Amino acid sequence: MSGLRTILTSTAMVAVLGLGFGLWQVLGTEDRWRNLSKNLPKSNLVRKEETRERNALMMKALKDAAETNNNIVRGTAK
Secondary structure (H helix, E strand, O other), X not given: OHHHHHHHHHHHHHHHHHHHHHHXXXXXXXXXXXXXXXXXXXXXXHHHHHHHHHHHHHHHHHHHHHHOOOEOOOOEOO
């Protein structure tokens, strides 16, 4: 009885894994992945440059804030 249960459980697990792998192969086509990779921020040169500029502005603002005693959040100087 225990051996039969083990065989059935193993067969069920292999079937579920096979079904998952089959669905992954059918749904995960190369065109889908290619389209996804085109929309990534690092692959688009314009977006990459915009991100670089935004990061540079943020670093400049943080540097200016660190060098002053003014409360930048409130916008008032003491």
